Amino acid sequence: MSSPQAAPRTGAPSGRRPVPPGLLFALPFLVLFAVFMLWPLGQGLWMSLTDTSLSAHSPGFVGVDNFTEALGDAAMWSSLGHTVWFTLISTVPLVLVALVLALLVHTGLPGQWVWRLAFFAPYLLPVGVVSLLWIWLYQPDLGLYNHLLHILGLEQVAWLSDESVAMWAIALTTLWWTVGFNFLLLLAALQSIPDHLYEAAAIDGAGAWRRLWSITLPQLARIGAVITVLQILASLKVFDQVYLMTKGGPNGSTRPVVEYIYDVGFTGYRLGYASAISYIFFALVLIASAVQYAALRRREK
Amino acid sequence: MTGIPAPVGPPGLSRRRLLGTALTSGAALLGAAALSGCGSAQASDASTVRLWDLFSGADGGLLNDMVRAARPDMPGTRIERTVLEWGTPYYTKLAMASAGGRGPEVAVAHMSRLASYAPTGLLDPWDLDVLAEYGVGRDDFADAVWARTQYRGHTYAVPLDTHPFIVFFHPEPAAKAGLLTPDGVLDTEAFSSPDRFLAAGRELAKASGRQGIAFGYVTDTAQGWRLFYGLYRQTGGAFDLPAGGPAEVDVDRMAEVIAFMAKLVDGRVNPKRLDYPAAIAAFANRQTAMILSGEWELGTFRTADKNVSAAPFPTVFGTPAVYADSHSFVLPRHPDPDPEHRRRTHRAVAALLKAGQIWATAGHIPAYGPVTRTCAYARLQPQAHYAKAQDHVVLDPSVWFAGAGSDFQNAMSQVLQQALLDGLAPDRAARAMVQRLNTFLSKPSPA
Numbered sequence: 001m002s003s004p005q006a007a008p009r010t011g012a013p014s015g016r017r018p019v020p021p022g023l024l025f026a027l028p029f030l031v032l033f034a035v036f037m038l039w040p041l042g043q044g045l046w047m048s049l050t051d052t053s054l055s056a057h058s059p060g061f062v063g064v065d066n067f068t069e070a071l072g073d074a075a076m077w078s079s080l081g082h083t084v085w086f087t088l089i090s091t092v093p094l095v096l097v098a099l100v101l102a103l104l105v106h107t108g109l110p111g112q113w114v115w116r117l118a119f120f121a122p123y124l125l126p127v128g129v130v131s132l133l134w135i136w137l138y139q140p141d142l143g144l145y146n147h148l149l150h151i152l153g154l155e156q157v158a159w160l161s162d163e164s165v166a167m168w169a170i171a172l173t174t175l176w177w178t179v180g181f182n183f184l185l186l187l188a189a190l191q192s193i194p195d196h197l198y199e200a201a202a203i204d205g206a207g208a209w210r211r212l213w214s215i216t217l218p219q220l221a222r223i224g225a226v227i228t229v230l231q232i233l234a235s236l237k238v239f240d241q242v243y244l245m246t247k248g249g250p251n252g253s254t255r256p257v258v259e260y261i262y263d264v265g266f267t268g269y270r271l272g273y274a275s276a277i278s279y280i281f282f283a284l285v286l287i288a289s290a291v292q293y294a295a296l297r298r299r300e301k
Numbered sequence: 302m303t304g305i306p307a308p309v310g311p312p313g314l315s316r317r318r319l320l321g322t323a324l325t326s327g328a329a330l331l332g333a334a335a336l337s338g339c340g341s342a343q344a345s346d347a348s349t350v351r352l353w354d355l356f357s358g359a360d361g362g363l364l365n366d367m368v369r370a371a372r373p374d375m376p377g378t379r380i381e382r383t384v385l386e387w388g389t390p391y392y393t394k395l396a397m398a399s400a401g402g403r404g405p406e407v408a409v410a411h412m413s414r415l416a417s418y419a420p421t422g423l424l425d426p427w428d429l430d431v432l433a434e435y436g437v438g439r440d441d442f443a444d445a446v447w448a449r450t451q452y453r454g455h456t457y458a459v460p461l462d463t464h465p466f467i468v469f470f471h472p473e474p475a476a477k478a479g480l481l482t483p484d485g486v487l488d489t490e491a492f493s494s495p496d497r498f499l500a501a502g503r504e505l506a507k508a509s510g511r512q513g514i515a516f517g518y519v520t521d522t523a524q525g526w527r528l529f530y531g532l533y534r535q536t537g538g539a540f541d542l543p544a545g546g547p548a549e550v551d552v553d554r555m556a557e558v559i560a561f562m563a564k565l566v567d568g569r570v571n572p573k574r575l576d577y578p579a580a581i582a583a584f585a586n587r588q589t590a591m592i593l594s595g596e597w598e599l600g601t602f603r604t605a606d607k608n609v610s611a612a613p614f615p616t617v618f619g620t621p622a623v624y625a626d627s628h629s630f631v632l633p634r635h636p637d638p639d640p641e642h643r644r645r646t647h648r649a650v651a652a653l654l655k656a657g658q659i660w661a662t663a664g665h666i667p668a669y670g671p672v673t674r675t676c677a678y679a680r681l682q683p684q685a686h687y688a689k690a691q692d693h694v695v696l697d698p699s700v701w702f703a704g705a706g707s708d709f710q711n712a713m714s715q716v717l718q719q720a721l722l723d724g725l726a727p728d729r730a731a732r733a734m735v736q737r738l739n740t741f742l743s744k745p746s747p748a
Binding site for chain 1: 389390392393396397399400417421422423519520522576634702706707708715718719740744745747748
């Protein structure tokens with residue numbers, strides 16, 4: 001619009017232009033961004049400095065009291081630990097399994113579209129459906145998994161009520177649910193690797209494994225890094241499936257930090273304190289993202 | 302039109318206009334959605350009393366019957382029920398609506414939650430004079446229940462019922478085990494000490510040919526606490542929770558109670574690891590002769606055994622005390638209530654209380670005395686057997702973090718589960734509970 005040829009067509013008075021048209025185009029987005037992002041961010045930060053609670057009384061300013069309390073709160077640290085642990089045991093399989101699935105579909109399996117559909121379909125389900133489905137699969141007495149274990153003559157597992165198993169069970173559910181998205185990204189990347197690379201390698205006498213190690217995987221490195229970053233951020237946000245499947249139990253062993261924020265704010269009514277914890281979490285996620293970004297940049301150089 | 306034809310698209314519809322139309326209609330949609338979202342909660346006319354409650358299923362049907370039965374007592378008033386799912390979020394919804402002054406005219410809340418509600422200014426007090434005009438007064442309620450409705454000299458709750466934690470039993474095995482008096486009532490003498498209680502369990506197991514007493518607590522967020530706190534109050538031990546802490550409790554007696562509970566579910570004569578539904582099923586299928594349970598399961602048990610009987614929780618540790626809670630009516634805060642509408646609300650609640658006989662069929666003990674004193678109530682079996690329980694009820698400690706559906710009950714139940722299921726020593730479990738109590742006490746109250 002700002003090019004000289006376009007200017008006369010707009011019919012605007014020449015000379016001064018109070019609002020650049022680019023801004024006008026961005027305005028609808030900016031308004032929504034300000035209302036739903038910037039304002040809540042600022043409001044939340046203010047709340048974290050007050051003792052706001054779900055009551056009829058007006059809140060008072062308490063400075064950084066909420067933050068000092070949170071840093072000494074064992075429950076916050078343990079729930080933060082659960083979030084990190086979940087991120088670890090969900091991100092690794094979500095990337096690796098997606099890679100294996102993509103490679104299988106790309107190279108070997110006949111009937112590609114069936115597999116593409118089958119692996120991606122769970123991703124389309126809402127979290128409520130996924131959780132209810134898996135609660136049934138995990139049922140101690142009549143669930144599918146314990147039934148299978150029983151047929152195999154193995155001991156039954158208390159999937160969601162054993163403290164040492166519950167987090168793994170939730171990670172498994174998450175794997176089934178969201179692996180399709182990573183799979184699709186990897187498959188697209190696989191299909192865009194130019195064929196001539198493989199042809200040249202084949203002419204040079206490289207076998208299938210050699211081609212995998214020397215061509216396919218290096219070509220996927222870039223998208224692999226992006227997927228890992230996205231996956232870590234998604235896993236850090238974990239709340240829905242935990243809340244629906246175990247409510248953070250047994251004995252708080254699966255409660256992620258986001259649920260702790262929810263518990264403190266919405267069942268304990270301490271909104272100010274809950275805001276403080278969410279800002280601490282926000283800062284930690286920001287640091288984690290910055291570290292990842294820096295590491296990626298360095299590798300690319 | 303600017304006079305310059307649009308380069309593409311049908312004539313008369315410039316790109317700019319299209320974008321403009323799309324934006325305006327989008328904004329209009331957003332605005333309309335926001336408006337209707339607020340509107341629905343507030344729409345009401347003068348003759349409608351909106352009631353939020355948490356009764357679904359059979360209880361919900363009975364409340365509908367009560368509303369119908371109460372109609373002659375409140376001419377010209379229509380009660381509009383909104384049933385919300387029971388659970389922690391119920392109180393969040395109620396608190397949010399009240400904080401914004403957009404709550405219903407009246408809501409049902411657990412009395413144990415009052416300590417976290419009344420001081421925060423989320424509730425308005427009841428006007429006892431108006432209630433008295435419609436025939437409801439302080440003397441119509443048991444002292445133990447009424448005491449909990451007060452905060453700073455005002456009445457913040459009108460009790461609808463008491464729902465104690467009691468024992469249900471199948472009469473045949475209980476009679477065979479010699480645990481019934483000649484008139485078919487449970488012989489509480491046989492349960493009057495920990496050893497006798499356990500011995501009675503053995504007798505019940507022998508008589509039923511299977512197992513004795515069921516108690517479902519595994520992964521439950523309240524059951525362990527319900528049994529523990531009722532028993533602990535029977536020991537007469539102190540349980541004082543001053544603001545800021547530390548808790549003044551008797552750790553030895555807590556350990557004593559926990560040790561008893563652990564023996565009760567040791568798996569010898571009573572089932573060991575039952576969760577809530579499994580315990581219900583075990584008793585309903587007559588795998589056990591007795592169950593420690595809330596009276597609200599009466600309907601389920603009566604479907605399985607029409608002769609099922611019940612008794613108040615026996616006094617095991619000397620002082621009579623029965624763990625209970627109470628559904629009560631509360632007035633969510635309104636910044637500036639219409640006095641006429643308030644009066645109508647008082648009248649509607651009084652009318653509902655008088656229809657309490659219907660409520661009693663579900664198993665709850667109606668809090669309104671004139672109902673439980675009738676012959677019709679005395680004929681209700683087994684309800685009449687355990688109506689005495691309301692004289693010795695203990696509710697959750699009166700602190701802001703306790704009460705039905707609270708994180709506190711869950712935290713306590715989790716420690717108890719470790720003691721009952723995973724073999725944590727009773728004295729260590731008691732100390733762990735005190736430690737968690739102190740953590741709760743150290744947090745500032747939202748009021």
